[in-house]
Every structure is written in structure tokens, then in C-alpha cells.
Amino acid sequence: MELRKLLKGSLLAGAFVAASATTALAEFPERNIEVIHPWGPGNAMAMSQVVAKAMGEELGTDMPVISLPGAAGTKAQTTAMGKPADGYTVFDGYVAPLVLQPILGNADWNFKDFKPLSAAVANAFAIAGQVGETRWSNFEEMMAYCKDNRGELRYSSGSRNNLPHMVIAKALQSYDCVAQNVPYTQDGNVFKDLGSKVLDFAFVNVGNFRSNPDKVKILLVLSELPSSKKAFHGAPTIGELGVDLGLSNLGPMGWTWWIVNPDTPDDVTEKLRGAMERAMARQDVKDAVEAIGFVPLEWDHTKYEEIVGGVDSQLNSMGNALAWEEEELKKLN
Amino acid sequence: MSCCRSASGTSLSRGRCAVIFDFLSAGLDVFLSPIALGLTFAGIVVGLVVGAMPGLGPLMGIILLLPVAIGLPPVAAMGFLIAIFVGGSCGGSISAILLRIPGTPLAAATLYDGYPMAQKGRASDAIGIAITSSAIGGLIGGVVLVFCAPILASFAANFAPPEYAMLAIMGLFAIVVISGGSIIKGLLAGSFGLLISTVGTDSFSTGLRFTFGSHNLLNGFHIVAVVVGLFAISEMAAQMMKRDLLKIPDVKVARPGLHTITLTLKHWVNLIRSSAIGTFFGAIPGAGGVISSFTSYAVAKAAAKPGEVYGEGAEGGVVATESANNSTVGGTLVPTLSLGIPGDASSAMLLGALLILGFIPGPAMFENNPDVVGGIFMVYLASNIFLLVAGILATPLFVYVLRIPKVYLIPSILLLCSIGTFALQASVFDLQIMLVFGLIGILFRSADYPLAPVVIGMILGPILEANLRRSLLISREGYWIFLDRPVSAVLVSINVLLLLAMVYLTVQRMRGAKETALAKAMSAED
Numbered sequence: 001m002e003l004r005k006l007l008k009g010s011l012l013a014g015a016f017v018a019a020s021a022t023t024a025l026a027e028f029p030e031r032n033i034e035v036i037h038p039w040g041p042g043n044a045m046a047m048s049q050v051v052a053k054a055m056g057e058e059l060g061t062d063m064p065v066i067s068l069p070g071a072a073g074t075k076a077q078t079t080a081m082g083k084p085a086d087g088y089t090v091f092d093g094y095v096a097p098l099v100l101q102p103i104l105g106n107a108d109w110n111f112k113d114f115k116p117l118s119a120a121v122a123n124a125f126a127i128a129g130q131v132g133e134t135r136w137s138n139f140e141e142m143m144a145y146c147k148d149n150r151g152e153l154r155y156s157s158g159s160r161n162n163l164p165h166m167v168i169a170k171a172l173q174s175y176d177c178v179a180q181n182v183p184y185t186q187d188g189n190v191f192k193d194l195g196s197k198v199l200d201f202a203f204v205n206v207g208n209f210r211s212n213p214d215k216v217k218i219l220l221v222l223s224e225l226p227s228s229k230k231a232f233h234g235a236p237t238i239g240e241l242g243v244d245l246g247l248s249n250l251g252p253m254g255w256t257w258w259i260v261n262p263d264t265p266d267d268v269t270e271k272l273r274g275a276m277e278r279a280m281a282r283q284d285v286k287d288a289v290e291a292i293g294f295v296p297l298e299w300d301h302t303k304y305e306e307i308v309g310g311v312d313s314q315l316n317s318m319g320n321a322l323a324w325e326e327e328e329l330k331k332l333n
Numbered sequence: 334m335s336c337c338r339s340a341s342g343t344s345l346s347r348g349r350c351a352v353i354f355d356f357l358s359a360g361l362d363v364f365l366s367p368i369a370l371g372l373t374f375a376g377i378v379v380g381l382v383v384g385a386m387p388g389l390g391p392l393m394g395i396i397l398l399l400p401v402a403i404g405l406p407p408v409a410a411m412g413f414l415i416a417i418f419v420g421g422s423c424g425g426s427i428s429a430i431l432l433r434i435p436g437t438p439l440a441a442a443t444l445y446d447g448y449p450m451a452q453k454g455r456a457s458d459a460i461g462i463a464i465t466s467s468a469i470g471g472l473i474g475g476v477v478l479v480f481c482a483p484i485l486a487s488f489a490a491n492f493a494p495p496e497y498a499m500l501a502i503m504g505l506f507a508i509v510v511i512s513g514g515s516i517i518k519g520l521l522a523g524s525f526g527l528l529i530s531t532v533g534t535d536s537f538s539t540g541l542r543f544t545f546g547s548h549n550l551l552n553g554f555h556i557v558a559v560v561v562g563l564f565a566i567s568e569m570a571a572q573m574m575k576r577d578l579l580k581i582p583d584v585k586v587a588r589p590g591l592h593t594i595t596l597t598l599k600h601w602v603n604l605i606r607s608s609a610i611g612t613f614f615g616a617i618p619g620a621g622g623v624i625s626s627f628t629s630y631a632v633a634k635a636a637a638k639p640g641e642v643y644g645e646g647a648e649g650g651v652v653a654t655e656s657a658n659n660s661t662v663g664g665t666l667v668p669t670l671s672l673g674i675p676g677d678a679s680s681a682m683l684l685g686a687l688l689i690l691g692f693i694p695g696p697a698m699f700e701n702n703p704d705v706v707g708g709i710f711m712v713y714l715a716s717n718i719f720l721l722v723a724g725i726l727a728t729p730l731f732v733y734v735l736r737i738p739k740v741y742l743i744p745s746i747l748l749l750c751s752i753g754t755f756a757l758q759a760s761v762f763d764l765q766i767m768l769v770f771g772l773i774g775i776l777f778r779s780a781d782y783p784l785a786p787v788v789i790g791m792i793l794g795p796i797l798e799a800n801l802r803r804s805l806l807i808s809r810e811g812y813w814i815f816l817d818r819p820v821s822a823v824l825v826s827i828n829v830l831l832l833l834a835m836v837y838l839t840v841q842r843m844r845g846a847k848e849t850a851l852a853k854a855m856s857a858e859d
Contacts, residue, residue: 034759041392041678046399046685053400064397066759070552071534071541078548079760106539154807161539182806183536185799188618188674188681198493198807207688211673211695288403292688 028087028268029061035258036080037065037092038073042187043207043292044123048092048256050288051120054279059271063090072161073097074107081114085263087272090117093259095250096162099312104161104322111312114259115269116304118276119297121289122255124228125164126235127171128204128216130197139219140242142201146177151332153179153200156190161322164203167222167245167252169321174243178328191216205254206231206293222252227295250307251314255297257304273301353480356699360408360707364715369409373712376416377719381727383417384424387561387746388753390437391421395682407690408708412716414686415666415709418679419716422622422659423467423724426651427731430459432746434565438556439622439658441564441788442630445511446643446650453646456732461593462648463655464724466604469597470656471717473608474615474663478670479710483696485664486671489616494803495815499824500617501797504624506828508786509835510631511644516839518782526790529554530798537802549762556791558754558763559770563784565750566771569743571778578740593725600652603633611657615664618676622661623792627785629657659720663713670694670709 035052037045048065056063068076073096080091093114101107129142136142146153157165160183172179182199184190191208193199195215204216209232218235221228229237238245238252245252258276260269277300279285289296299307363369383394394417402410425440430447443463450459477485492500505523512519532543533553544550597604607629614625633653634643641647665676666683673695675681687694692705699706734742754767777784808814816822 040681041396041685042675042681043685043688045396046682046689049396049400049685050403050689053403067396068552068758068760071548072539075548075551078551082548152809160536180806182803184803185536186618186675188668192490192618192668192672192674193493196491196493208673210693211697214696288689291691292685 028271029059031088032062032064033059033088033090033272034083035063035065035090035092036076037067038069038076038094038097040067040069043205044094047121047289047292047294050285050292051258051276051279054282054285055272055275058275058278065092072101072106072159074101077107077109081109081261083261085261085265087260087264087268089261090272091259092120092256094256095254095311098257098259099308099315100161100163100166103312103315106161111308112305113262115262115264116301116308117258117260117269117273118280118301119299119303119307120256120258120276120280121294121296122250122253123205123294124221124223124225124231124253125167125203125205126209126218126222126228126232127168127201127220128194128209129201129219130194131215131217133217139236140175142219143172143175143177146172146179147175150178151180151329153177154182154198155179156182156184156193156199156202158184158187158190158203163252163254164222166315166318166322167247168203169325170245170247170318171220171238171241173321173324174245178325178332180329181325210293222247224248225253225295228253231293246318247314250311255311257297257308350480356703356707357479357710358707359704360709360711363406363408363704363708364412364711366406366409368406369412369708369712370715372405372409373412373416373715374719374723376413377420377716377723378727380417380420380422381424381427381720381724384421384440385427385436385731386424386753387428387434387436387565387750388557389756390425390439390557391418392679392682393753393756394418394421395679399682399686402686403689407687407692407705408712410686410690411683411705411709412712414683415662415712416716416719418662418683419467419471419659419713419720420723421679422662423464423655423720426463426467426655427460430463430651431456431731431734432565433568434746434750435560438560438788438792439626440654441560441623441785442511442626442654443651444564445630445654445785446645446647449644449646450648450651451735455646456735457728458593458596458648459651460728460731461725462597462651464721464728465594465597466607466652466655467659468717468721468724469604470608470611470658470660471662471720472714473605473656474612474660475710475714475717476663477612477616477660478663478666478713482667482671483699485612485616485667489618489668490672490674491820492617493818493821494800494807495818495821496824497617498797498800498804499815499821499828500614500624501793501800502828503824503831504628504789504793505797506831506835507627507631508789509839510634511627511785512783515781516842518780519786522777522782522784523786523790526787526792527794528790529559529787530791530794536799537806549760554766554770554791555757555763556788557757558766559791560788561750561754562767562770562772563774563777563787565746566767567774567778567784569747570771570775572739572743575739578743579738581738582736596648597652600649603636603649603652604656606636607633607653607657608660611660612664612667614657615661615676616667617664618668618674621677621792622658623788624796625661625664626654626658627789629653659717666709666713670698670706671696 037048052063052065077097083089190202194202218232221232221237224239286296383389402413425436426443428434428436429440429444433448435441447459508523610629611625630653643650665680668674669680675684754763
């Protein structure tokens, strides 16, 4: 009798726990999930909306993308991580706030402090010069000119202290070239001022280049990926340079890995991961991402430490090229 | 110069005009589908609503509905989004006119004359004029977009940091013109706007300015939270002080008809001039609709006929601001479509939408996808016509708001302001900023300081600072860069002349005021 009671009780308790667990899983998501995006409105935000829409469809909810630009993405990341760890806030973790700013001492976190969902996309940059340039015909000649004429050239990496700035500064340091960086807040204006010969060289992204391939001359693609070389019409890549910048794979590229607060419950995280992986595997999402000029990434969360860790150590070991550039410019002034 | 010339201007090319008509004809085929027509009309309605709601605006409307649009056929999708842009750019004037609250910063200059018109019982006329001016201004911007895009884009592409800095200074002169009562108070309010625009991360040194350790301030104050606070909260506070909270206002709701078109067309010089200013500022990436509406207002006020008292309900004031800010939309589409360089944040989202839909904006799109380019031209032109129809039909509904007793109206508006401001960045901090600036707005009003110069200072401050510093970094000869470049040198000369003229007129005005006061005192003694 006692045994029957115990069995009955156990079964009831088991059923209750199972039902509760199922209900808890079925309950998430009960409402919209916010995606915090660290940049202003533009191509990158449109791309995040594509991924968020697909992921929302997989989860059966809406995932509005909220733009919170400021301080190279650290404002958005701080805000996202300050929200409750309930899975209703996902951060669009670009390399700048996630890896670069901590290296520069502008953020007190490490990429390991977060739970990854899945890799999202990457985008390649290139260094472009003016069309009809007579002072040089390729990147190495430009570096030689720059070395002989320290401080004369003007270039832009878009924002200051972003990834293109660090990579370009490292390239310039490798050739002992000192040039004046001119910060811009809108990438489109960088392209415009390079095209109208106000700047000597600048970083360009695939989107801007594809709109006006005849307005600039690509000197160096900041990526080793064949797809990036193709996107920039077969221009030379950093892998073909005479010097080793110590950058490979995602190291010199912009990319985003969607992350959540580390205290997010595991079951919720798993649900988000599954939805994002299914979304990123969809052909319509891949097509849309490629149409904007980004490359879809297919790594799941298990590769996070390996891939992001690799970038972190590459950027760390690049030394402080930005500080070198600043010191050299001060000497000239 | 005809826009049918080639971009180089070397030869008159009938071929180019023929190509434009080919675009329009190809675009007409894809535009004349029920889905494209329906969504363009729906976009106008959505745009008017998000524009009229304080806090929201065309950018927020586009961001919210982009995920819906990207699943649609290309021209229908772009029609929907562009119509939101067009409707939203006009919608802000409705709350500015009815409630003295600009629905978007774009409409901050409209309340100068729109609200006094409403107070004089001409709310329907004011809204009708705003909508008609917006539609005609938009159509003028559209004609420029269709016929002159490559030429205007190549001209605008030569605007570099020195030219932007000089344009920003020119925009600041608008403060003097719109200040009305006291120029000193206007300048102080403008300086306050410049000061608060410095808060946040300095994009040149990456240093933090006046952030006081708060990550919420890393990007400064959100302009919309500031505008809603300054105008809406202070206005609602002022309304609450009156003793008519329960009174049902006796407002005559008249449907604006064709006569508002006649009223608008009476100001045809102002209309064309303001639309040209708006299109010009729109075509320069980063300049924006707020500068164009304030500049147009300042120019219209300076060129006013005797008897036209701006600031007290002059129709010309509404015509100037609304035609300018809607023609800016056509202007922003010029670099967006021709060069793939967005003119402002809203057109950046449109550019993103085009890319997702599989089209790369730029010269190649004109060659490879004439139907899509033509379709976009058509939806833009049609949006402005739909705006006129939808706006005039819906005006009685809008004006009906004035018949709601304040005891219901005030809390409803405060609720809408809070929802709109929170929705910007899903941020409670923005709500706090809105309330703080509401308090500042109350103080400004009680001391009779104008509020609009704060908005001008806050918008032009970052443009001026960044482009001045950028120019000096680019220059190898210091400040000479402003005179070395021909367009910049012309703008420097215009600014110097404007400065001299303003000093002269201000001295004359002060002398006149002194003489009037003296004459009054003497007559009192007699």
C-alpha cells in the first residue's frame, strides 16, 4: 500500500515537474525579444533586421532591432548587458565593442564574459585610393611615398579607434608610414570625399564599392578570403603583401556574433541558439545578407571561444598601432 | 542650365531626356499594380500618423516596417517605405499646428506661424496649407530627382568638410532671424543648444565630454527626447495653468478644400524658393531637413512683404517650412539613388532596403534596373499626390483633436509623448531626459526665451564642430582651406555679408526701439 502511494506520489510529482518544465519552455518567448544594435541606421542595421526577422519567425515572436550608437558600440553593449538576463535582450556583438574596445582599455569586459548564440555575418574592408592617382600605382608604392613624405597623406578609417583604423594603422606602422587619420561619422561621406579627391586613401566597404566601382581604386583588400577578393574585383589582399601583419581569418574583418547576458537560463539560451542557427541556415537569409555585401557565417556557439579567441589574440598581439600613430603625428606637429 | 544636359554639361543631350522618359515609362508599368498603389497610399497614412505622434517620426516608421517591406515586390516595398518617409516628414506639422508640439524636429519651425493660425481659428487652413506645401514641395523635389539627379549628385559630391562647416554657420544665422522679440535671448538659447550638443563621446579624440560616468550619455542626448521635452511638456504645463481644463472648446471643424491649394499657390515665389532650398540641402548628404526648414523660414521672413507678420500666423511661414522639409526628401534620394550614399538616416534605411531587395544603388542601377529606378521615381511622385488627397481628407479628423476638453487631451498627449520617446531606444533614460528638458522648457518660456534656437544649436553644433575640425585635419595650411576651395570661399563671403547685414539691421532695430521708447516717454511727460 505504502509502495503504491509512494509510486503514485512520485508519478504525480514527476508529471508535475515535467509539465512545469514543458510549460516553462513553451512560455519562452512570451513577448518580443529586443536585439540591441550598436550602430546607427544603415546597411548593418538592415542586415541585422534580416537576421532578427528570420530568427523571430523561428521563435514565433517579433524581434525588433534597436539602434543604440555611441562610443564605438560600448554604449549599446553596456545597455544590453544591464537588462534582465531573461533572454529577451540579445546583443548584436560586433568585434569593435566585443573585442577591440576592451583591448584598447575602453571597456571592462572580455568576450568570454558572455553567452554566444551563433555567429552572424562578416564584412570585408579594403583600402582604396583615388582614381587617376599619379603618385603611385599600388599599395606598396603608396607606402613608400608615405614613408618619404611623413605626415603628408590624409586618410580615413571612418570612426576613430575602430577595427579598420587599427588594421590600417598596423599596416602603416609596418611600412613606417605616418599619415593623418581624419575621423568621419558616416562611411558614405568617406567614400564621397575620397572620390572627390579630398582624401588620399580610405577604407571602403563592399556596399559602397559596389555602388560606385569606378569612383575609387582598390589598393588592398583587408581580408584573405577569396570571396572578399572577388567582391573587390580581384584586388590584392593582405595575404599577398610583402609584410606579415599577423592577421588572418576574421582578424582584419568586421563581424558580429550574437550574444546574451551570461546569467541567461540555459534552456532559454538553447532555444535562442536553435532559432538563430536555423535562421542562419535559411537560404533566403543567406541571399539577403549577401545582397547587402556581408558574408553569412556558419559557426555555432561551440566555436565561439576558438574563433573569437583567435581574433582577440591577433588584435592583442598587433601591439598598440593606434598609439604609435598618435605619437608619430605628435612628433611631426 | 537644363537638366537634360549631360552631367559634364558639354553637350545638350536630347538622349538623356529620352532616357528619363524611358525610366518613367518602365516604372509606370510596375507602379500601376494594385499592390504598389495600395501600399504607397497605406505608407502615406502610416507616415502621417507616425509623424503626428510626438516622439515617433519617419525614421522610426521606416525602421519598424522595413521587415514587412522586404518580403514584398521591389517597387511596392519601396513605395511603402518612401511614402512613410514623405508622410512622416509632413505629419509632424499637424501636432505643431494644433498643439504647438512638433511631431518631429522637422516641424519645429512650422509652429512659429502654424500654431498662431490655429489660435486664430484657422487650424484647417493651416493644416491644409502645410499639406499642400508639403505635397508641392515634394513634387518639386521629385522633378529635380527625376530630371537632375546625376548633375545634382555630382555637384553635391564636391561638398567636403569646409563647405559643410560654412553651411552650418549659415544655418546658425537663422537663429537671429527667427528670434523675434530679443535677439540676445535667441542667441543665448542657440548657445545653450550648441553647449548641450557637446555632451557625449568626442568622435575625434574618443574622449568623453560631460558624461559624468553615465553610459547613457555616451552618445549625448537624443534630439527627439529633447524636442518633445522642450516643446510638449512645457506646452502641456502651460495649458494646465489655464483655468479651462473642463471646457469643451468651440472649434469650427472646416474641411480644407481646393481653396487651401489656392491659398498656398498665392505664395508661389516662397514655395519655389523654399522647395529649392530644401532640395539643395537634401542633396547634400548629412545636411538634413531641419536645417532646410529653418533656413527657408529665415529667408522667407527676411523677404516678407510689408504686412506679412511672421510669427503671428503668416501663411508664408507654414509654406516655407513645410515645402522645404518635404522637398528635402526628394533631395536626399538624389545621392542615395545616384551614388549609393544616403542623404540622412531615413534614406540610409531605404538604401539598406534596396540592397536587401537585390538592387545596388548607384549609376549601375540606372543602367541595369531602369524599371526599378523608374518605379521609385513614380512612387515618390505619387506619394506626394496621395499626401495631398489623404491629408486633406483627414484634416477634419486631426482638427477634431482641438474639440477634446483639455482634461482628457493633456494626459493623452503626455502618454503619447512618453510612448514615442521610450520607443526611440527602448530607454527609460530618454524619458528622464524628456522630463528634464520639459522643466528647462518651462523655465525658458517663463523667462520668454525662444525654444527653437535650442533645436537649431543642437542640430548644427555637431555638424559645425566635426566639419571644422575635419577641415583643419585635412588642410595642410590651416584655415586657408576655407578660401582655397571655390565653393567654400563663396560660402565664406556669403556668411560675412550675412553677418554684416545682421549686425547692421540689429543696430537699426535697437536704435528704432530706443527712439520709440524715448518718444513714448516724451509724450507721456507732455
